[in-house]
Amino acid sequence: MTGSPRRRAAVLGHPIAHSKSPALHGAAYAALGIDMEYGSFDLTEAQLPAFASRVRSEPGWRGLSVTMPLKAAFVPLVDRLEGLAAELGVLNTVVVEDGQANPVLVGHNTDVAGIVESFRHVGLGRVGHPVVVGAGNTALAAVAALSQLGAEQVGFLVRDAARAGEAAALAERLGLAVSLGPIDGGAARLGAADAVVSTLPPRAADSLAAELAGLPATHDGAPRVLLDVAYDPWPSRLGQAWAERGGVLLHGLEMLVYQAVEQIVLFTGREDAREPRVIDVMCDSVGVPRRTA
Template identity: 55%
Template sequence: MSRRAAVLGHPIGHSKSPALHLAAYAQLGEDIGYSAIDVTEESLPAFMASIRGEEGWRGLSVTMPLKKAMVREVDEVRGVARVLGVINTVVFDGEGGSGRRIGYNTDVAGIVNALRNAGAAEAPAAAVLGGGGTAAAAVAALQELGATSVDVYVRDTGRAAEARAAARGLAMDIAVRPMTEAVTGMLAADVVISTLPPRAADGMAAELEQLGRATQGVLLDVAYDPWPSRIAAAWRNGGGKVVPGLEMLLYQAVEQVRHFTGREDAASAEVIDVMCDAVGAPRRVF
């Protein structure tokens, strides 16, 4: 029986997940197909119902705007995803779409490992740009890196439900502030995580460029296309360290491959190397 997995989201044509996963499965000798499927939040229930009886499904990667909505489509939520209420990974328990559907969040591990690989082992002062599902994962990751509080910057301070819920579930202090204060907060932070869509931080980049002040923390920009983003370029030009969003994507995908194959060696250096090669990312130094 052919086995398969897929990434769901809207829009989805730009996704690099198929390249990452297929490279990993080839290296591991696993016969698992992996595709990108355009699914909107409105069409998600119908899609999940349509695959209920289909055999061969191993798992689903879940991207925007489906991470919160997917919670309603699974039978069980495990790990940090239970606290966050945000899922980016669905694993089918047993072979086939008729098995139990287990929800996980591998974004947290993706952020933590990307930052640690860049040398950011601690984050006592932290800032997050954006307040949605990925921001919730960022809050959890920052706590794992030692932060006891986090400043979250959003365009509308009344619309940061996912980030607030994450902080509440983690018993972590959170301050939700207007995006107009973001640059000041970024300059004072040890670690900044931008969860904004591509080009949404261009205004802040322009402000940084005009200020001409030195940047000294680490910036992880989860948006990876185009790269470098304007905010990443401005941060690096100011002297700060930048972590590409592709790093986060890589490390969260490693965890998904481990879930979909059931193999612990999915996180081996050899597998990570071929995944890096598949998306043009520098190989890791182990």
């Protein structure tokens, strides 16, 4: 008699060799005593439909972590979107549910929780003057997170204002006042912000970093926090310039830890994945400071 198939999950993206998700998920499943295989698949958008069909046909699948450039491409392949994924139109998580006849693929977005918890971890539970650098898919999650943190306005620094429409429209739907400005020459706006999420790829913010480094440090005592989602190389030039001016710099891997925690809850139903003991071993697995440190 054959037993039940081993539970499986994986991270999808292109490229994917750099992904820290296998380390994060593996550490959490070991701490929770869960037998779960977690792999990685390098897939382009063109290859994604065939892989989604494979997940539907192979037993054992519990979930998928979805990274760039697949976060929007996977949306039409799921059976439904839930929560913030439906609001944003972008997912980073797919849960495989048992259906009556066939598995059901459900899209979620845990990037928002990753950003919110990263800020809360350093004591910034409410933001007043946030700035988002960039306007792509991660910027959508940043806007939703800043709204949850009490923002009433958000500024965007972008290379092309015409490409910021989706992020700006989301902010307006959430009741946030929106202002747009160019990245070039945007250092003063950045320096006046209390919370910044940089969503640009590595090195893409180097010119902004150089401008920021030329500004005098502020000494008004207000907390200023930058979350830079580009974590390789680390610190980024932008992050280094921010820290040299006395700001708090959040490693992009912190967001990755907290969004992975919510994925694990969705894949396994184990809410104790949110316990500090589990988060600590996840932090250890990728070399970021422990939550309880």
